[in-house]
Amino acid sequence: MTMEKFIKHTGTGVPLRRSNVDTDQIIPAVYLKRVTRNGFEDGLFSAWRNDPEFVLNKDEYKGGTVLVAGPEFGTGSSREHAVWALQNYGFKAVISSRFADIFRGNSLKGGLLTVILPQEAVEAIWQAVEAAPSTAITVDLDTRTVSYNDVSVPFELDDYTRWRLMEGLDDIGLTLKHTDSIDVFESKRAAYKPTTLPIRI
Amino acid sequence: MGKTLAEKIWDDHIVRQAEGEPDLLYIDLQLVHEVTSAQAFDGLRLAGRKVRRPDLTIATEDHNTPTLDILKPIADPVSKLQIDTLRNNAKEFGIRIHSLGDADQGVVHVVGPQLGITQPGMTIVCGDSHTSTHGAFGAIAFGIGTSEVEHVLATQTLPSRRPKTMAINVEGSLKPGVTAKDIILAIIAQIGTGGGQGYIIEYRGSAIRELSMEGRMTVCNMSIEAGARAGLIAPDQKTFDYILGKPHAPEDFAAAQSYWETLFTDSDAKLDVEITLDANTLEPFVTWGTNPGQGLPLNASVPNPADIADSEERGAAERALEYMGLTAGTPLKKIAIDTVFLGSCTNGRIEDLRAAASVIEGKKIAPKLRMLVVPGSERVRQQAMKEGLDKVFLDFGAEWRNAGCSMCLGMNPDQLAVGERSASTSNRNFEGRQGKGGRTHLVSPLVAAATAIRGTLSSPADL
Numbered sequence: 001m002t003m004e005k006f007i008k009h010t011g012t013g014v015p016l017r018r019s020n021v022d023t024d025q026i027i028p029a030v031y032l033k034r035v036t037r038n039g040f041e042d043g044l045f046s047a048w049r050n051d052p053e054f055v056l057n058k059d060e061y062k063g064g065t066v067l068v069a070g071p072e073f074g075t076g077s078s079r080e081h082a083v084w085a086l087q088n089y090g091f092k093a094v095i096s097s098r099f100a101d102i103f104r105g106n107s108l109k110g111g112l113l114t115v116i117l118p119q120e121a122v123e124a125i126w127q128a129v130e131a132a133p134s135t136a137i138t139v140d141l142d143t144r145t146v147s148y149n150d151v152s153v154p155f156e157l158d159d160y161t162r163w164r165l166m167e168g169l170d171d172i173g174l175t176l177k178h179t180d181s182i183d184v185f186e187s188k189r190a191a192y193k194p195t196t197l198p199i200r201i
Numbered sequence: 202m203g204k205t206l207a208e209k210i211w212d213d214h215i216v217r218q219a220e221g222e223p224d225l226l227y228i229d230l231q232l233v234h235e236v237t238s239a240q241a242f243d244g245l246r247l248a249g250r251k252v253r254r255p256d257l258t259i260a261t262e263d264h265n266t267p268t269l270d271i272l273k274p275i276a277d278p279v280s281k282l283q284i285d286t287l288r289n290n291a292k293e294f295g296i297r298i299h300s301l302g303d304a305d306q307g308v309v310h311v312v313g314p315q316l317g318i319t320q321p322g323m324t325i326v327c328g329d330s331h332t333s334t335h336g337a338f339g340a341i342a343f344g345i346g347t348s349e350v351e352h353v354l355a356t357q358t359l360p361s362r363r364p365k366t367m368a369i370n371v372e373g374s375l376k377p378g379v380t381a382k383d384i385i386l387a388i389i390a391q392i393g394t395g396g397g398q399g400y401i402i403e404y405r406g407s408a409i410r411e412l413s414m415e416g417r418m419t420v421c422n423m424s425i426e427a428g429a430r431a432g433l434i435a436p437d438q439k440t441f442d443y444i445l446g447k448p449h450a451p452e453d454f455a456a457a458q459s460y461w462e463t464l465f466t467d468s469d470a471k472l473d474v475e476i477t478l479d480a481n482t483l484e485p486f487v488t489w490g491t492n493p494g495q496g497l498p499l500n501a502s503v504p505n506p507a508d509i510a511d512s513e514e515r516g517a518a519e520r521a522l523e524y525m526g527l528t529a530g531t532p533l534k535k536i537a538i539d540t541v542f543l544g545s546c547t548n549g550r551i552e553d554l555r556a557a558a559s560v561i562e563g564k565k566i567a568p569k570l571r572m573l574v575v576p577g578s579e580r581v582r583q584q585a586m587k588e589g590l591d592k593v594f595l596d597f598g599a600e601w602r603n604a605g606c607s608m609c610l611g612m613n614p615d616q617l618a619v620g621e622r623s624a625s626t627s628n629r630n631f632e633g634r635q636g637k638g639g640r641t642h643l644v645s646p647l648v649a650a651a652t653a654i655r656g657t658l659s660s661p662a663d664l
């Protein structure tokens with residue numbers, strides 16, 4: 001899949017003060033029966049959205065595009081639907097002090113920028129957006145900083161992933177440039193390695 | 202300097218390495234199921250790409266399939282569309298598929314090992330986080346997202362960053378009634394749901410060596426619940442014996458085995474972290490909260506959040522108790538259970554069914570309790586019936602179902618109702634995992650069986 005380039009995004013924040021938000025919460029299994037990549041916004045955090053006090057239900061956070069979450073965001077199931085649901089809803093970036101590995105991998109493949117900041121910095125953003133929900137937050141991949149009000153916090157992202165996101169490059173296309181290396185590798189694979197075909201019962 | 206087991210396997214699969222880029226890793230096997238593959242095949246079609254190695258790919262239906270009336274058309278049209286989509290994609294791209302009614306239909310992570318296509322030294326991926334299960338054979342096996350599923354279908358490779366290695370040494374011998382499930386629940390309670398993040402965990406020590414292959418799969422299965430990318434165990438004679446005679450065991454077994462025998466962590470290898478756990482003191486474990494790290498020995502009581510120093514964890518515990526409808530200080534053994542679920546890729550293998558059956562044989566199920574027994578695969582179901590286990594479960598008062606993921610994730614009709622409480626041999630106790638508003642306690646098959654008899658969380662020792 002090709003994706004949109006991500007260079008810089010400015011939007012308002014949504015403070016999700018919860019840790020261990022697993023992908024079953026982000027998008028419950030009953031929504032996973034669809035065979036498309038879009039339309040998952042209705043399932044996003046569906047169990048919590050019944051609660052009028054849940055942050056996404058509050059008018060002041062309705063147009064938010066930067067989710068600011070507690071630690072261990074995205075644990076559990078590998079479902080990429082979690083990334084799609086966040087994107088379908090309108091989120092462009094998620095900030096947390098810790099992301100689960102698979103979720104982070106999925107997000108960076110799909111162009112949802114997951115930004116790791118120290119917990120103190122997350123706490124400060126929570127306080128800023130709770131005090132003033134219209135606070136503009138800028139996530140800048142070029143300078144690798146998150147800024148709001150007069151605060152600017154640097155974050156780390158490896159050069160390769162950053163380059164891919166900024167160029168909007170398709171991973172598969174990149175790998176297919178190295179088909180020769182794959183051919184060479186395959187020619188040396190051990191003969192005893194199993195195959196699924198032909199079927200041996 | 203020597204290498205760790207994970208490093209050896211990783212290095213053997215590097216197709217291409219370049220400064221600043223992730224390693225391009227060759228993938229020996231991809232397992233496919235209906236839920237995370239449709240969008241990947243669509244991507245291939247859109248780009249006009251083929252599956253590079255259909256012969257290193259295998260599909261099964263599991264997450265979404267019914268466990269009753271499996272030969273009738275699937276009642277839920279959305280589920281049916283997803284299953285039909287997988288069948289059509291398998292046909293179009295030439296991939297072997299095991300559909301409902303087939304002997305090798307079942308949960309992906311039960312199917313691979315039972316066919317003998319899960320072997321030491323392999324790299325195995327699947328669009329499912331519990332792919333870590335296959336690490337029990339000394340393979341690097343990990344879950345991936347749908348974009349990566351597409352990537353592997355198209356190229357048989359995956360750009361990946363080399364993880365660090367954490368060794369968890371479980372030394373000593375388990376007491377009777379304590380199982381592989383209790384080991385892994387205790388590990389996760391100790392290191393936390395993020396404790397393994399960025400690592401491949403290698404499980405070692407005498408207690409791990411003593412486990413059967415099924416037990417080792419249970420341990421590796423839940424590595425992801427500790428946040429680890431994968432978990433693995435060095436192969437040994439037990440591993441080789443398990444594979445020998447399976448349909449896809451290597452024809453040149455000797456050649457394969459001589460390679461497999463090189464797969465262990467060298468004594469001078471550098472491990473990034475090492476943790477030790479005493480198997481002698483372990484007790485049956487059970488979770489009380491809404492993440493797999495919130496677990497305690499069965500003899501303990503529901504913890505008091507006020508006693509937790511870390512404010513983040515305290516808040517999480519308060520929320521968990523509220524969701525679970527539990528009061529601090531209640532002995533875990535006093536918690537009454539509505540439903541017992543025996544199954545899943547964690548504990549739905551033949552050995553798990555045998556263990557539970559041995560506890561309930563000749564007994565009756567607690568009044569008003571329901572028990573679902575869902576074999577991990579059709580082959581497991583057939584084997585169990587050959588041994589008469591289906592009769593043991595039915596006589597006891599349990600339901601004997603067809604194979605699939607079932608109530609592990611509640612995607613098919615097998616779900617908990619709002620407020621319903623389960624003791625489940627699966628791997629996730631997240632809010633709503635087994636059905637919206639459902640409350641899950643993770644347990645071993647032995648605890649599940651004893652709980653079904655007494656109606657409250659129990660171990661066989663309580664009978």
Ligand code: SF4
Nearest residue numbers: 331545546606609610
């Ligand atoms: S049994 Fe549960 S954990 Fe295992 S693959 Fe199925 S849904 Fe996932």
